[in-house]
Amino acid sequence: MQDEIDSPQHHVDSAGTYVAVLVTLLFLTILTTAVAYVDLGYFSTVIALGIACTKMLLVALFFMHIRHSTKLTKLVVVGGLLWLAILLLLTLTDFATRTWIGVPGR
Amino acid sequence: MADHSHTETLDLRVQFDTAEQQKDCSTLGMWIFLITEVMFFGGMFAAYTIYRQFYPEVFAIASTSLNAKIGAFNTCVLLLSSFTMVMAVRAGQLGKQKAIVGWLILTLIFGGAFLGVKGIEWHEKFVEHHIPGQAEFHLEGLPQSEQGHAQIFFSLYFSMTGLHALHMVVGAGMLIWLLLEARKGTFSAKYYTPIDVGGLYWHFVDIIWIFLFPLLYLIDRHLKV
Numbered sequence: 001m002q003d004e005i006d007s008p009q010h011h012v013d014s015a016g017t018y019v020a021v022l023v024t025l026l027f028l029t030i031l032t033t034a035v036a037y038v039d040l041g042y043f044s045t046v047i048a049l050g051i052a053c054t055k056m057l058l059v060a061l062f063f064m065h066i067r068h069s070t071k072l073t074k075l076v077v078v079g080g081l082l083w084l085a086i087l088l089l090l091t092l093t094d095f096a097t098r099t100w101i102g103v104p105g106r
Numbered sequence: 107m108a109d110h111s112h113t114e115t116l117d118l119r120v121q122f123d124t125a126e127q128q129k130d131c132s133t134l135g136m137w138i139f140l141i142t143e144v145m146f147f148g149g150m151f152a153a154y155t156i157y158r159q160f161y162p163e164v165f166a167i168a169s170t171s172l173n174a175k176i177g178a179f180n181t182c183v184l185l186l187s188s189f190t191m192v193m194a195v196r197a198g199q200l201g202k203q204k205a206i207v208g209w210l211i212l213t214l215i216f217g218g219a220f221l222g223v224k225g226i227e228w229h230e231k232f233v234e235h236h237i238p239g240q241a242e243f244h245l246e247g248l249p250q251s252e253q254g255h256a257q258i259f260f261s262l263y264f265s266m267t268g269l270h271a272l273h274m275v276v277g278a279g280m281l282i283w284l285l286l287e288a289r290k291g292t293f294s295a296k297y298y299t300p301i302d303v304g305g306l307y308w309h310f311v312d313i314i315w316i317f318l319f320p321l322l323y324l325i326d327r328h329l330k331v
Contacts, residue, residue, distance in 0.1 A: 012199045022189040026182050029319075033178040036324035048320035055316045063192045063309045065302075073134055080141030084148045091152045095159065 011068045021062045028055050117297035129299050136303045140310045143273075147314055150269070154262050154321060161255040166326035167247050168259035171236060173227065177323035180223045181315065187216030188312040194284075195305045198298030206288045206301065213308070214281045217274055224271055228264075236260055263322055270318060273311045280304050 032051040040047065061067050066077060114120050122128040158165045194209035235242045238257040245256040284304055287293065293301060 012196060015193065015196065018189060018192050018196070022185065025185045025188075029178055029181045029185065032320055032324065033174055036174065036320070036327035039326075039328040044324075044326065048324055049317075052317050052320050056313050059188060059309050059313050059316070063188055063312075064306055065195075069133070070130055073130070073137055076134060076137050076141065080137075080144055083141070084144055087145065087148045088152050088155065092155065095156050 013062070017062065021058050025055055025058055115297075116292070117294075117299075125296065129302075132299045132303055133306070136306045140306065143310060147266075147269070150262070150266050151317070151321075154266070157258050157262065158325075161252075161258070164248065164252050164255040165259050166329055168245060168256045168263075169323060169325035170327060170329055171234070171245060172263070172323050173230075174323045174327060176223060176227060177319055180220055180227075181319045183216050183220045183223070184312055184315050187213050187220065188309050190216060191305045191308045195298070195301050198293050198301040199295060201293075201295030201298075203288065203291055203293070206293060206298075207285060210281055210285045210288060210301075214278060214285070217278050217281065217308075221271060221274055221278075224267065228267075231260070231264075238264065266318055266322065270311065270314055273314070277304075277308050277311055280307065 028051050032048055035047055035051075036044065038044075060077070066074060069077075117125045118128060122131070190209050190212040194206050194213060197205035197209055231237055235244050237243065238261040243253065243257060245253060245260075248256055281304070284301055287300065
């Protein structure tokens, strides 16, 4: 029999941890809304996405228990994000560079 | 190897060696499904990025026509529902039957509240003639030549929030099923995988909204204070 190396289900987070995460998430929501009213130029989008990514990490690590997940699950999640990056980046390389060279007939 | 002659229970089906293995298997399966969902929504986020890059000013003006305060409020409601959901999972881990039911009901209430507010917002858009495809579509502050581009923003707004809301409705159905099972006493500290896996789905839908909110509601808010 294999030993219980990864034993996610035996780990119960305290209610206090979840409350702390919730409070942080609510604070970040108010922060992102408030910051949107300030003219920061391009950085508005960067900050908005930065806060959104932070919130995503909090939800994934704590609420979705990635912290206590098996290595395989973690690998699958990171792999999934990698595919999303391929989807977004490769699509954008097309649209970002289309106008660089004149396309015949257009 | 494990003895496969054991009688089958919910927490240990015959095809698994250990309860641990069964649970890991369910969790992994759910994550694989969620990744297909990430790719599904990812296509829409890609479309959004490209069109926003094409028409940044139109997107900014169209975005400010949405009510950011209601959006922020609704985001908080959804985050609260995620919190109550994780508390339901925690109650499952501890085998507290009544607490599971209570937290699930709260999750359902917050989820329903989110959908209700969303419905009110959509209705407002109908009243303001901001529905893409409407003959009388008109977004204030834009010349006639840019109205079509504004329709692209609202097409994305309605498809993305609509698809998100559809996921919420599916999630609500799932919560009701979990509730019925929880009241029957199906779940215990040994077997709460359905709540856990259902929670993963609910949090995933929450994460989608975490990105939708700033991308749709909060573009260049300073233009209109």
